[in-house]
Amino acid sequence: AQRVTQPEKLLSVFKGAPVELKCNYSYSGSPELFWYVQYSRQRLQLLLRHISRESIKGFTADLNKGETSFHLKKPFAQEEDSAMYYCALSTLYSSASKIIFGSGTRLSIRP
Amino acid sequence: DAGVTQSPTHLIKTRGQQVTLRCSPKSGHDTVSWYQQALGQGPQFIFQYYEEEERQRGNFPDRFSGHQFPNYSSELNVNALLLGDSALYLCASSSLAGVTDTQYFGPGTRLTVL
Numbered sequence: 001a002q003r004v005t006q007p008e009k010l011l012s013v014f015k016g017a018p019v020e021l022k023c024n025y026s027y028s029g030s031p032e033l034f035w036y037v038q039y040s041r042q043r044l045q046l047l048l049r050h051i052s053r054e055s056i057k058g059f060t061a062d063l064n065k066g067e068t069s070f071h072l073k074k075p076f077a078q079e080e081d082s083a084m085y086y087c088a089l090s091t092l093y094s095s096a097s098k099i100i101f102g103s104g105t106r107l108s109i110r111p
Numbered sequence: 112d113a114g115v116t117q118s119p120t121h122l123i124k125t126r127g128q129q130v131t132l133r134c135s136p137k138s139g140h141d142t143v144s145w146y147q148q149a150l151g152q153g154p155q156f157i158f159q160y161y162e163e164e165e166r167q168r169g170n171f172p173d174r175f176s177g178h179q180f181p182n183y184s185s186e187l188n189v190n191a192l193l194l195g196d197s198a199l200y201l202c203a204s205s206s207l208a209g210v211t212d213t214q215y216f217g218p219g220t221r222l223t224v225l
Contacts, residue, residue: 004153043115044154044201044216086153098144098167099203099214101153 002027004089006102013077014110021072021105023061023087031089033063033070034099038084047072047085057081082109112138115204115217123223124192132187132220136204142166143185144214145177146201154201160185161207189222197224 003026013019025031035047048056050063050070061072070087087102116135124130136143142161146154156169160179179185183204189196199221203214 006153043218046213046215049213088153098156098159098169099146099154100156101146103151103153 002089002100004087004100004102006085006087006105008105009103010106010108012108012110015079016076019072019074019077019081019107021085021087021107023070023072023102025068025070025087025089027068027089029091031063032091033061034088034090035059035061035070035072036086036088036101038086040083044086077107077109079109079111082107115202115215117200117202117217117220119220120218121221121223123225125225126192126194128192128224129188129190130192130222132189132200132202132222133184134187134202134204134217135184136202137215140204140206140215141183142205142207143179143183144203144205145185145187146203147171148199148201148219150198157187192224194224197222 005024007022033050036044037047038044059072059074061070063070084104084106086104089100114137118133134143144159145157147157148154157171157175158168158177159166163179174190176188199219201219202217205214
């Protein structure tokens with residue numbers, strides 16, 4: 001069964017400290033992994049996807065198929081990074097894909 | 112482009128009633144997916160519509176049904192409302208023309224069932 005697990009409900013770090021939001025997934029096929037972010041009073045939006053292999057707002061995430069993980073990292077946290085982060089999984093190149101979301105991690109950056 | 116729009120913003124219903132939520136996709140998108148987000152949880156996939164047909168469905172009862180119109184807009188209908196149906200309902204649109212489809216989310220409709 002497809003499943004996404006985010007073990008931390010809340011992560012609080014100081015500004016300038018490194019950030020790592022954990023995500024593990026369960027899927028028998030070839031997954032496409034995403035990180036979505038929801039800032040206060042804004043809609044859910046895509047932050048990054050693993051196939052793009054790009055850094056967005058200083059965040060990166062590497063797909064580790066051996067550990068079935070897709071952790072989100074940023075070397076130096078900024079106050080504007082405070083938000084709700086959701087890891088998500090989708091079937092790859094499917095004609096009718098659906099996204100399976102984790103339960104989310106609230107990231108709080110302390111000044 | 113206003114992006115994905117949803118109406119209404121908020122809705123209050125009582126148990127047993129029926130509700131219809133509406134979604135207009137982002138310009139150029141032909142696929143609409145619906146999600147239910149309970150308080151403190153991530154969004155849960157309800158179903159997806161493409162070419163006016165339900166293409167895939169999550170683990171939701173038949174009380175949840177939908178429709179897609181020729182202009183790609185969509186409705187989500189929920190019959191015989193239960194207290195547990197109280198949630199934020201999100202609509203997301205995408206285009207299946209590309210190899211991978213990025214889903215763009217609307218602001219959601221907050222449904223409260225009393």
